[in-house]
Amino acid sequence: MVEQRDPAVKLDRGFWIVTAVLAVLSICGIIFWYAVPLQHWLPESAQPADQVDALFAFMAATSTALFVFVCGYILYFSIAFRARSTDAPDAIGVQIHDNHKLEFWWALIPALFVILLSVLSVKIWWGIQIAQPNNGMVLEAIGHQWFYTFRYPNVKGEVPDEMHLALGVPVTLHVTSSDVIHSFWVPTMRLKADMVPGLINTIRFTPSAVGTYKIICTEFCGTQHGEMNKQTVVIQSKADFDKWYQATQAAHANMSDALATVSTGAINLAGGDAAAGQQLFSQKCSACHAVGPFSQRIVGPGLKGVLDDPAHPNLVDGDKATPADVAKILQNGFKGDLGVMPNQAQNGLSDKDIANLVAYLASLK
């Protein structure tokens, strides 16, 4: 190929005026991202959140400057160098091919920027992944279709609904799942970990602001993935947390001993308490089962009249359903065409819980 000698490039005054305007716009953008940081729109509730926000501010500010220059020049060149009606139809542009000095700089500057961004990101990554205190309270969060449960040291079984944390006490949170992949995201903490069955992922943080904050599932996990955003993290003062912790500990000590006594034989259904069963139903069953006719399906069928209504197909052994059949399903779980009903252990039900639930279901007529 014949090397072409390009005509000398001379940038006119318009170019420098536009460059100055774009520089001013960029500086405005940079000021904006630092004057109105992310926490202005989304409060922070845990310690590494401020570092994430600092990284975001840096990236948003530099990106804004870059984007303003790219788009500004594109717009300016498009206007300044448009073909005009006075041009000859075969008019051509300035025949330049290359400018090695320019190309060197616009490769070097992004490369230097990548190094800077890498250093900054690694530093903040270190603060989140490595430098978090290791001596905190160790908790577990477990994802289920479609709710979270939590385990605390010396608290029997799993705590439903809210995850209580103490202000300023570092937390090591292990997350996992009992069924499919879920994710544990608290936007105000800027932290997320996928809950993968068979795997334990860990995040560490220190709660930094009293309040109630949403936990949101961000990995698709089935029919009601979109509704898996109702539970909250409750950050309390140390004194309030201790009060809650002791009360929960006591309540759970007297309550079910689910994991310890998962049964294999027939369950004794005598003395089932329908009222206790109703409360359990709302915690453990209502995500998938409605209290309505068989045809009213969420994931599993509606359970009204499960023992009496002929609309319900025969359950386990082909005969009319009996309380013992229902108890067997609660004990062993069930695989339906839309999803899997967890078994006794996965649901955290004691034998007594099952007896209560069967009593409650039998009362639905």
Next chain:
Amino acid sequence: MTVAAVHGGGIADHIHPEPQSFIRRYIFSIDHKIIGIQYIITGFVFLVLSGMLAELIRVQLMHANGGLVSNDTYNEIYSVHGSAMVWLVIIPLVTGGFGNFVMPLQIGARDVAFPWLNMLSFWMFPVAGLMLFSSFLIGAPVAGWTEYPPMSLQAGPGTSMWCAAIFLIGVSSTLTGINFLVTILKMRAPGMTFTRMPLFVWAQLATAPLSMVATTALAAALAALFIERQFGVPFYDPTKGGSPILWQHMFWFYSHPAVYIMILPAFGIISEVLPTFSRKPIFGYKMIAFSSVAIALAGFMVWAHHMFTSGLAPFLQLPFMILTFVIGVPTGIKIFSWMATLWGGKIHFTSSMLFAIGFLALFTFGGITGILLAAVPFDFHVHGTYFVVAHFHYVLVGGSLMGIFAGTYYWFPKMTGRLMNEFWGRLHFWLFFIGFNGTFLPMHWLGILGMPRRVPVYDPQFQGWNQFESIMSFVMTLGILIFFANLLVSIRNGKKGGANPWNARTLEWQIPSPPHYYNFKNIPAVYALPYDFSEPLPYTGLENELTDSPAPATAGAH
């Protein structure tokens, strides 16, 4: 490379007579031009179908409580929408479609290296598409285009159909990759050295190995998922000793390079359109060409940046983060070179050029949010949210699809001999550009503020912006409808364009529109890059192309 090496062996001038029957000419054709157009038509049909699915998504999200369809139906809709847009629209259009039609013409070849294989590749595509869409009849996949197990193990039988369909389109894509690679390496016209190839050809050259190598990883992952679903061999189910993370690694080992399969050819289209309508050589030809190759290579080393939250060993996050940042450098070089191509030009704002310039802005934006997502600490916050949805729609719609529109307006006259209507083309651009930004820009802050992706219902605090997005998506759709109307009307009634309506300089514009069956009466010789508007065309041997002299003699059937 010597002239003999390119020209020798009787590859280029082994002439068969043109088939005369309708079926051999237009249905089971082995002509790369017909196959390219078949890809484009089929791809556009699937664009309409999965675009309709997209509008169902937007209508459902008009209200925080949903209400249009059930949760499960919604999950099926977005899963098929994503799968179809990636595998049935963008990839086939940019490789099988424009690659097939344009690339052999641009290198001065009579066809691709393996025309029968090319026909086979094409016919797998509509079959795979029908399989994917027919999965709606038996319960379509629900776990998104990524189909992470264990969710995808539990879903209805359509997920197995999805595996088979994607496997088939993957085979098609692999074969096209092999075909294009051999074509570009072995069938360039004499004198067309690597540094004289048009940039669209460079883009296809960088893409072909990606299709060949990466797609095999996807095929393995899909086969394992299919076998586990149908025969219970536990590759992925953790309760039986499998690993759900294994799927993620294999899937992304394909799907990250697939991002470049989708965008590199669009880069190529932009690199052709910008110099033609700026009446200027492309700025930094070598840097643009080599950065395509650099991006393709680096694209193999960043897949786990999709998995920062899924349990990657913490120290493994760092190399994936930094390598992803590094990809920003060659990408930046491209953007700056395109920008500099505009400087000092005589810019003609055809519809094609508008889309190319719009591409520059939107792709830059999508590229920047990609850098943000690569930063592990920020990814912990926005992974799995609408921020990600916004990012990849800027890259794939604002990038690839805008490139496809630019390419369609640009090469339509070569395919049909007629021009598309410029007024409706410009209207298409403005509706599409405004509607697109209105639809996807707010998703960035929705994601940052707490809206997860793949949800049929959502927090009511986000309802206002979602309604705005849905309305803007109708504007975008209106633009696309205008495009298709323009396309259909112009095929019959468009203004005649002649051989070279744009005064473009690559080889395909030096022959009649549409080109003859064997493209060139004589294979031309190439002396320089095509982009020097002040120089005479750098080709010899084209003197008879636009005259009535006879087509090349045929060797007869054998």
